[in-house]
Amino acid sequence: MMIRLCMVLVAVMFVFVSKISAQSNSEELQEKRGQKVLRKLEELLEVKELLDLLKEDSNDMNDEQDNKRTEETIELGTSEELDEERRDYSTDYDCAHRDHPDYGCVGKCIATSKCPGNHYISNLCPNKPADVKCCFTANSDSQCTSGFSDGHCIATSQCPNNDYVSNYCPTKPPGVKCCRSKPTDTCPNDGCGSSLKTKACNVKSNSNIRLRDNNSVFNSKGNNDGADATSNIADMCNGKKSKRSSYDCVISGVTVPTPGGWVCIQAKVLDYLIALANDGHDILVNTITGACHSKTSKHYSGLAVDIQKESSASNYQAWMTKCTSMGGTAYGPGDAGHANHVHCHFP
Numbered sequence: 491m492m493i494r495l496c497m498v499l500v501a502v503m504f505v506f507v508s509k510i511s512a513q514s515n516s517e518e519l520q521e522k523r524g525q526k527v528l529r530k531l532e533e534l535l536e537v538k539e540l541l542d543l544l545k546e547d548s549n550d551m552n553d554e555q556d557n558k559r560t561e562e563t564i565e566l567g568t569s570e571e572l573d574e575e576r577r578d579y580s581t582d583y584d585c586a587h588r589d590h591p592d593y594g595c596v597g598k599c600i601a602t603s604k605c606p607g608n609h610y611i612s613n614l615c616p617n618k619p620a621d622v623k624c625c626f627t628a629n630s631d632s633q634c635t636s637g638f639s640d641g642h643c644i645a646t647s648q649c650p651n652n653d654y655v656s657n658y659c660p661t662k663p664p665g666v667k668c669c670r671s672k673p674t675d676t677c678p679n680d681g682c683g684s685s686l687k688t689k690a691c692n693v694k695s696n697s698n699i700r701l702r703d704n705n706s707v708f709n710s711k712g713n714n715d716g717a718d719a720t721s722n723i724a725d726m727c728n729g730k731k732s733k734r735s736s737y738d739c740v741i742s743g744v745t746v747p748t749p750g751g752w753v754c755i756q757a758k759v760l761d762y763l764i765a766l767a768n769d770g771h772d773i774l775v776n777t778i779t780g781a782c783h784s785k786t787s788k789h790y791s792g793l794a795v796d797i798q799k800e801s802s803a804s805n806y807q808a809w810m811t812k813c814t815s816m817g818g819t820a821y822g823p824g825d826a827g828h829a830n831h832v833h834c835h836f837p
């Protein structure tokens with residue numbers, strides 16, 4: 491009996507001890523688990539902090555980019571993006587250089603459904619979708635192309651023998667009318683004469699003058715459109731004309747088309763840039779004949795230039811004075827839309 495009791499006691503004690511040890515084991519385990527969870531949490535917190543830091547950085551960068559973009563957009567005071575139509579508006583080389591017997595070098599790669607009068611030629615836009623062809627009346631209103639079999643909207647100064655009709659190009663600037671003859675001065679290789687060519691090469695090689703090389707900073711449609719300041723000066727220096735952009739811009743909520751085609755940058759504009767550089771100013775040329783400007787802008791006639799500071803020195807007043815002293819008209823800080831650049835044009 492005694493032995494039995496002892497055995498029961500031992501058994502009870504064994505159960506009790508093992509329970510306690512199990513309990514302490516599980517406590518240990520729980521503690522270990524707790525510590526593990528804490529460590530994991532700490533790790534997660536560190537990661538989160540890191541992520542927050544990264545996020546702040548990228549926010550800063552975005553802010554900077556946004557600020558820059560806004561500044562530049564406001565700077566020109568002209569261009570806004572048409573986000574719904576993000577496609578490549580640049581025209582293939584063969585199309586831009588084809589001298590059409592009726593229309594000259596005014597071809598643009600656009601959807602055939604958007605080509606007024608269907609005056610397009612196939613196989614000149616090899617890098618574009620199948621429905622995009624080289625249209626020679628892209629800058630014309632349908633009233634003009636349907637009213638006259640060979641009508642197209644172009645500047646009256648480019649229409650030989652004043653062979654134009656009024657009121658058939660209602661969406662175009664006043665100087666653009668419905669012309670029924672092949673226009674003059676449309677091909678880039680017609681050139682602008684040796685004097686302008688030399689001046690353009692002087693601008694190109696001047697170390698005080700930097701030229702923007704992509705109009706995308708002003709408008710997404712301007713991406714590599716060949717009408718940026720670098721291309722304008724390079725084309726002129728190579729004996730060609732300077733390209734104008736060809737897409738619809740939105741200015742203060744109003745859609746304004748750019749004229750497309752080619753034009754000579756006039757001597758006064760090139761002389762002005764060289765004069766500023768010779769005076770020791772570091773300048774950044776935003777636009778010359780390309781990008782978005784108002785409908786009747788002198789930029790499209792090769793008579794205007796937009797410049798901004800390259801270094802931190804504020805020279806805007808001096809640049810404006812120089813412009814007027816050379817017979818031009820200047821807009822700059824204080825004038826609407828010109829807070830961060832100077833526009834100078836000549837008559």
Ligand SMILES: [Zn+2]
Nearest residue numbers: 794795796833
């Ligand atoms: Zn301007």
